[in-house]
Amino acid sequence: MTESTRREKLRADTEREILACARRLLVEDGSHAVTLRAIARELGITAPALYRYYDSRADLLRHVCDDISADLAATLNPQLSAIPISQPTERVFAVCRGFRQWALAHPREFTLVFATSPEETGTPANRPAQDHFGRVFLEVAGPLLSEHKIYPSGSLDVPERLRGELTAYRDDLAASLAAAGHQVAGEKLQLGTIYLILQWWARMYGHVALEVFGRFPFAVNDAEPLFESMLTELASVVGFSS
Amino acid sequence: MTESTRREKLRADTEREILACARRLLVEDGSHAVTLRAIARELGITAPALYRYYDSRADLLRHVCDDISADLAATLNPQLSAIPISQPTERVFAVCRGFRQWALAHPREFTLVFATSPEETGTPANRPAQDHFGRVFLEVAGPLLSEHKIYPSGSLDVPERLRGELTAYRDDLAASLAAAGHQVAGEKLQLGTIYLILQWWARMYGHVALEVFGRFPFAVNDAEPLFESMLTELASVVGFSS
DNA sequence: GCAGTCAGTAAACGGTGTTCACCCACCAGT
DNA sequence: ACTGGTGGGTGAACACCGTTTACTGACTGC
Numbered sequence: 001m002t003e004s005t006r007r008e009k010l011r012a013d014t015e016r017e018i019l020a021c022a023r024r025l026l027v028e029d030g031s032h033a034v035t036l037r038a039i040a041r042e043l044g045i046t047a048p049a050l051y052r053y054y055d056s057r058a059d060l061l062r063h064v065c066d067d068i069s070a071d072l073a074a075t076l077n078p079q080l081s082a083i084p085i086s087q088p089t090e091r092v093f094a095v096c097r098g099f100r101q102w103a104l105a106h107p108r109e110f111t112l113v114f115a116t117s118p119e120e121t122g123t124p125a126n127r128p129a130q131d132h133f134g135r136v137f138l139e140v141a142g143p144l145l146s147e148h149k150i151y152p153s154g155s156l157d158v159p160e161r162l163r164g165e166l167t168a169y170r171d172d173l174a175a176s177l178a179a180a181g182h183q184v185a186g187e188k189l190q191l192g193t194i195y196l197i198l199q200w201w202a203r204m205y206g207h208v209a210l211e212v213f214g215r216f217p218f219a220v221n222d223a224e225p226l227f228e229s230m231l232t233e234l235a236s237v238v239g240f241s242s
Numbered sequence: 243m244t245e246s247t248r249r250e251k252l253r254a255d256t257e258r259e260i261l262a263c264a265r266r267l268l269v270e271d272g273s274h275a276v277t278l279r280a281i282a283r284e285l286g287i288t289a290p291a292l293y294r295y296y297d298s299r300a301d302l303l304r305h306v307c308d309d310i311s312a313d314l315a316a317t318l319n320p321q322l323s324a325i326p327i328s329q330p331t332e333r334v335f336a337v338c339r340g341f342r343q344w345a346l347a348h349p350r351e352f353t354l355v356f357a358t359s360p361e362e363t364g365t366p367a368n369r370p371a372q373d374h375f376g377r378v379f380l381e382v383a384g385p386l387l388s389e390h391k392i393y394p395s396g397s398l399d400v401p402e403r404l405r406g407e408l409t410a411y412r413d414d415l416a417a418s419l420a421a422a423g424h425q426v427a428g429e430k431l432q433l434g435t436i437y438l439i440l441q442w443w444a445r446m447y448g449h450v451a452l453e454v455f456g457r458f459p460f461a462v463n464d465a466e467p468l469f470e471s472m473l474t475e476l477a478s479v480v481g482f483s484s
Numbered sequence: 485g486c487a488g489t490c491a492g493t494a495a496a497c498g499g500t501g502t503t504c505a506c507c508c509a510c511c512a513g514t
Numbered sequence: 515a516c517t518g519g520t521g522g523g524t525g526a527a528c529a530c531c532g533t534t535t536a537c538t539g540a541c542t543g544c
Contacts (some may be wrong), residue, residue, distance in 0.1 A: 007510080007521080014522090032359060036501065049523050059500065084355045107359065117353045117455055119272055159467030169460040198468065201459060206448020206489075213359055217376045217443060218411040225401030226440065249490080249541075256491090278532065291492050299532065362527075 012042045015053055017043055022064050026108050031116075032143070034061065058122040061112070068109045069132035072102055076136050081172065082119055088144035093231055095140050096204055099131070099133065100227055103208045141197050142177055159190045200234055257295055259285055264306050268350050273358075274301065300364040303354070307363070310351045311374035314344055318378050330386035335473055337382050338446055341375065342469055345450045352454055356447070377418065383439050384419055400433045408436045442476055 021042050025034045036057055040047040054060040077097045083091050103110040158166060170191065207230060210216050211223045220226070228240075262282050267276045278299055284288040296302040318340045325333050345352040354363075400408060412433065449472060452458050453465045462468070 005511090011522085032362070037499080045522090046524060047500090048504090048525085051502080052522055094315075107293065111359045115357050115359070115451070115455070117357070120274070120353075136439050138459065159471055161464060161467045165460070165462055165464075172460060195468075195500090198458065199472065202448040202468075202472075203328070203445050204448070205452055205457075206444040206446075209357070209451060210444055210447055213357070215356070215447075216440065217380065218407070218414060220404075220407055220440075222403060222407075225403045226444075229401055229446075230441065247542085253491085277530090279530080287491090288493060289531090290494090290535090293533080294491055 006047070011053075013176060018050065018053060018060070019064060019067050022060060022242070023067065026064065026112065027106070030108055031061075031112055034064070036060070041175075048091070056122075061121050062123065065113050066132075068106075068113050068189075072099075072109075072113075073136050075102055075131040076133070080136070080140065085143075086194055089235055091140045092144050093235075096136055097227075099137070099204065100208050103212050107212050115209055115213075136171055137201065138197065139177060141200065142173060142193075158195050162195070163191060166191045170194050196237070203234065253295075254287070255276060258321055259332065260292065260295060260302070261306060261309050264302060264311065265351075267347070268306065268354065272350060273303075273354055276306070278302070286315060303363050307355050308347075308374075310355050314341075314355075315352075315374040315378050317344055318375070320429065322378070322382065327385075330382070334369045334386050335477075337379055338473055339469075341379070341446065342450050342453070345454050349454050352450075357451055357455075379443065380415055380439065381419060383442065384415060384435075398438050404437070408433045412436050438479070 018039060021039045022034050025038055034057075036047045036050050037176075040050055051058070076095055079094050079098050080091060083094055085091070103114075105166065170193075173194070207223070207227055211220070211227075216223065245278050249376050260281060267280055267284075276299075278289045278292050282292055292302070296305065318337055321336050321340050322333060325336055345356075412435075412472070415436070449465070449469055453462070453469075458465070
């Protein structure tokens with residue numbers, strides 16, 4: 001952002017150019033087409049020059065991932081702002097629908113960011129990667145679920161073995177929400193809430209991934225009704241009729 | 243199976259050797275290591291010789307996929323046979339648990355078969371690929387859900403726009419079940435049942451994929467309780483307490 | 485025995501990621 | 515204004531890769 005010297009400005013420029021070119025190649029021809037030589041060719045430089053900017057192809061792909069998830073968050077946030085905070089359910093729905101729409105419209109980006117095993121890109125455990133989206137999702141789902149402090153309707157207790165990890169995550173989430181301005185009364189974020197968020201995320205992820213990959217057990221031409229009914233069902237689990 | 247001539251026997255042998263070698267490379271070093279030259283090197287032949295067996299690397303990978311899902315089915319079926327047909331719920335649970343266990347024990351195989359976008363492997367739309375598993379799952383879930391002819395507890399009607407596709411799939415499934423010996427009274431396979439199976443599959447897939455990829459929104463060391471509670475919840479949706 | 489089939493080979497083409505030595509425009513300091 | 519260093523970019527090279535081509539040579543069916 002704050003490039004003072006002339007050199008730094010130029011460097012930042014070509015860095016942006018590299019990422020943009022990589023994204024274009026990814027979108028148009030798939031991740032296998034994101035090639036150091038292809039990028040260099042397009043920028044009018046040679047492949048080894050790219051090593052001044054990234055340690056390796058894997059490193060470059062990792063940055064492309066970050067770039068993509070930042071874009072995803074930038075797409076979701078405006079849709080979110082259009083819905084008043086007083087309608088948290090609608091906000092969560094907006095995020096979910098937005099995520100699905102984005103994934104369908106950007107299948108290759110989705111695949112790279114959300115459906116590539118960490119080892120393929122050489123991702124070291126906990127990259128921020130999809131965290132940009134995770135934050136958006138959690139910052140919406142968190143308030144929704146915490147403000148109405150609802151336990152799963154099924155009266156499910158949180159499995160004993162999960163309590164420890166869920167507790168750690170609750171603290172992490174609470175801190176992140178506080179840092180973002182949202183004030184959530186600490187105790188309102190119950191473990192059951194965290195538990196629900198996890199299940200919600202797994203379910204939405206499953207649907208979207210299957211739809212993007214066309215891996216439903218039979219050819220589904222239009223999975224939107226399936227998605228919508230999942231949303232209303234999820235909402236009803238939390239205690240809303242939609 | 244039935245190789246009559248000597249030549250055919252030899253050919254089938256080296257074909258098995260190729261697949262075995264490819265699988266080993268996949269498991270040990272990831273799919274990027276499954277290389278025609280590496281396979282040839284290991285078999286003591288040269289790379290172009292492999293073209294006598296497969297049209298291309300993509301074609302070979304496709305056969306590896308089939309090999310893997312056949313193995314998956316072979317792993318699941320015995321676990322299944324150990325549970326009497328009179329306990330369909332336990333049978334479905336066994337398949338689900340077996341699938342998760344297999345995926346965790348074979349992350350790279352899982353990734354290749356279940357989480358690779360069709361275009362990467364050049365898969366032409368509807369490969370049997372994961373169908374081997376799909377069949378096992380459906381042949382268990384189908385009877386369970388049809389015999390007890392339960393609608394989703396949430397009283398959800400099947401979305402109008404899905405009825406057509408669900409109907410087509412019901413007929414397909416019924417035919418496949420009949421072919422496998424299971425006799426399912428046609429009308430018992432209600433659309434709501436098919437609908438449930440779809441959601442069940444999406445949910446299980448989502449959980450397993452997230453777990454294999456380590457993409458839960460926070461570091462979950464042991465997701466088994468999460469998985470188990472999902473199973474009991476799914477069962478309760480169908481009307482059983484477990 | 486002969487002709488044909490077919491697994492396997494060698495060589496080549498164009499592509500890849502990555503490393504190395506080098507060049508040279510620019511910038512800071514005297 | 516000269517100088518020395520920093521750093522973006524180059525060219526050649528290495529070791530791979532998938533794939534095609536023309537060719538060999540052993541086995542097979544007649």
